Amino acid sequence: MTDYYGQAIVIPMFPVNLIRHRDPELFFAVVEPVGVDMDSACTGLERVLSRFQYALYTTRVIEELKGVEGYLKNESEFYDERLENRMNEGDRFRRDTGRDEALVLLALDNVKRVRKSKDPESPTVPRQAYLFRSLKRLFSHEQRLAIFRRDQGICQVKFKCQDRKCEWDAWEADHAKPWSKGGKTIVANGQVACILCNSAKKDRESNSVAGRP
Numbered sequence: 001m002t003d004y005y006g007q008a009i010v011i012p013m014f015p016v017n018l019i020r021h022r023d024p025e026l027f028f029a030v031v032e033p034v035g036v037d038m039d040s041a042c043t044g045l046e047r048v049l050s051r052f053q054y055a056l057y058t059t060r061v062i063e064e065l066k067g068v069e070g071y072l073k074n075e076s077e078f079y080d081e082r083l084e085n086r087m088n089e090g091d092r093f094r095r096d097t098g099r100d101e102a103l104v105l106l107a108l109d110n111v112k113r114v115r116k117s118k119d120p121e122s123p124t125v126p127r128q129a130y131l132f133r134s135l136k137r138l139f140s141h142e143q144r145l146a147i148f149r150r151d152q153g154i155c156q157v158k159f160k161c162q163d164r165k166c167e168w169d170a171w172e173a174d175h176a177k178p179w180s181k182g183g184k185t186i187v188a189n190g191q192v193a194c195i196l197c198n199s200a201k202k203d204r205e206s207n208s209v210a211g212r213p
Helices: 039-051 061-067 079-097 102-117 141-151 195-201
Strands: 026-033 055-060 128-136 172-175 190-193
Touching (some): 079 128
């Protein structure tokens, strides 16, 4: 993993003596658009992995906040309200910690817990895979179409390119003003971003953010 400037970030997964896997541990991450049911896809992944004798441990990343004081308390009984609150709480946790990857680091603690739960007397442990499921606010198809047409398919972020022309199946609709900083998921706050630029941008504001809602 690297930071904005390409410097390596080392995420400690020690102690090393917990790593007793004869075969590689596998890590999967699924970013789930709000309102999309990914359960069948995750179940399919588990079924495929079982054919290769891999056990799958699933972590819903946002659920890890329940173990942090002051977060995800008194959740609404209504699904839409509970979902919106969880997204907001995730944003608040990242702001409070000052780290974009804060939720990921929290979820990675589960890896150490699973490793510790294995038979300490065995020199090796069974094949193990991990699945991290997280939520993401996405623009609708109609919004994406409007954004792409308005920007003529040209990347507006320009962190890693200069006016790159994107193909329809190779671009991302980006929040010019990040949601975590009050930006809305509406066409006026959306912009075309090439994949490289959007990856580099992360939770930063674009230079074009002035006047965005």
